[in-house]
């Protein structure tokens with residue numbers, strides 16, 4: 001047995017080396033590589049192929065974690081977590097070390113099966129953090145690490161009471177994706193390494209803690225909360241939020257958490273969560289995680305949403321009051337299949353998480369709101385893709401417009417662009433259109449079932465796609481040419497064209513206004529927010545103050561409760577230096593920490609010498625409200641301008 005597994009390991013290592021080699025030569029990617037890995041998989045314990053993840057120090061083929069038991073104390077005064085992380089580990093024969101990822105952590109003590117261990121903490125790598133080396137033997141079963149977080153923990157955002165809705169209690173939330181989990185838990189921080197977890201979190205008595213796990217629905221008197229995540233997850237899905245929270249159920253399996261003053265608005269906004277969950281299950285199979293709840297965080301949350309399993313984290317900027325922005329819920333829910341169940345093996349394969357999710361989101365929205373609605377979403381996606389490709393190409397980063405990324409020596413955050421989302425979506429849409437919806441759905445169902453709780457990479461997927469779908473539909477491989485989408489830059493000519501009547505109406509109205517029809521005479525009855533987006537996007541870049549006045553007076557853009565429309569309007573405000581809307585612009589930038597909204601507005605302000613001082617002044621005021629993820633992006637933009 002010993003000899004057998006050693007031999008497998010040798011074969012495995014050479015395969016890893018080979019795939020490393022092919023990763024540098026995408027054109028030469030051979031089907032044999034992935035096939036042989038799959039074969040090995042079916043004959044030994046390794047459940048999935050593990051292509052090398054360049055963003056971790058862990059060597060999972062040698063030694064990996066399988067379960068985490070976390071004891072955590074949340075200290076708001078010192079903005080510090082102190083913890084004891086105990087891992088169940090699986091060590092291969094003849095391996096004497098296990099490697100974990102850490103960043104900005106103080107490691108106080110390490111024990112292996114109850115014996116103090118001589119651990120080593122390496123110097124910091126600028127992208128990866130510090131490698132934690134722990135000596136082990138073949139027999140080692142448990143590794144216990146006592147540690148503290150620091151004030152630079154990039155995953156954590158500590159909010160003062162004034163930064164919350166209630167203004168009375170502090171708030172803490174984590175954001176672990178892509179590689180920030182290591183700043184609050186020493187771990188093997190790779191999407192290809194899954195583990196189950198239990199946790200006990202101690203918080204101030206008047207607050208409640210929730211995690212990406214089985215959650216409490218009520219505060220208790222002790223301030224001690226216990227959690228259990230029975231399905232294995234990668235570290236980027238570890239999540240914690242602490243605050244003055246309330247829970248309100250929506251359906252049998254769904255509910256929302258929020259601060260007391262937000263809870264009823266949230267429950268109203270997300271009333272369709274249960275319907276979405278049912279639609280998703282009808283499409284692609286049973287929901288694998290038990291409950292599906294959502295927490296509305298304070299506005300500084302840097303993303304729209306984060307698919308933490310069992311508990312989506314969401315920005316309050318989608319509380320429009322009219323349920324118009326709930327496609328974000330469909331998106332995060334869809335990740336329960338694409339991403340959380342079938343996970344991208346490395347961040348170079350990020351499109352497998354996000355492209356599939358945008359496609360799945362679109363299908364859920366079609367089920368719940370109809371074809372018209374889904375078409376508009378697809379068109380927004382197309383516009384985002386077009387402008388992203390144009391911007392990236394002119395910024396000299398055309399290479400990153402390939403679906404398969406090369407993030408060597410870079411932070412995976414560099415790969416978070418609309419390429420993964422929208423180009424990924426359109427490739428899947430093209431496959432659907434070419435083979436027919438029925439066949440594609442059967443294929444996706446099989447894919448989600450066969451890869452459940454496993455990882456996959458781009459090459460694996462291509463092989464699987466060919467074997468299980470394209471080879472059965474004559475000519476489809478040539479029609480689609482997926483390799484062009486994946487390994488080449490830009491937008492392929494065979495991108496599906498989406499037709500939408502509502503879109504056409506918006507474009508016609510914008511044209512008519514450009515041709516001289518006064519805003520007051522445009523027919524905008526019953527427009528959805530997407531139509532307003534299309535309209536704004538179709539206007540000329542350059543608008544006079546008079547024109548801005550006319551538009552705002554008639555359509556009240558600067559007062560809209562729909563943050564997607566407001567965000568688009570404020571881009572125009574910044575571009576045209578429309579000072580009348582500066583109070584709204586400032587208020588928005590100071591209160592909202594969602595990077596997707598901040599970046600385009602700051603980008604306009606920074607692009608013009610005249611408005612750079614305003615950008616800097618607002619940024620100084622707003623910075624305490626921004627999470628690291630958002631502030632670092634804006635600082636990069638400012639620094640780039642100064643370099644020039």
Ligand code: BES
Pocket residue numbers: 177178302303304305306307327328331332335354416421596
């Ligand atoms: N998983 C992402 C957010 C993310 C990606 C965080 C990469 C860190 C690194 C999430 O599912 C997402 O895509 N959020 C979008 C939502 C939108 C596409 C509906 C967002 O935040 O805007």
Ligand code: ZN
Pocket residue numbers: 331335353354357
């Ligand atoms: Zn997503």
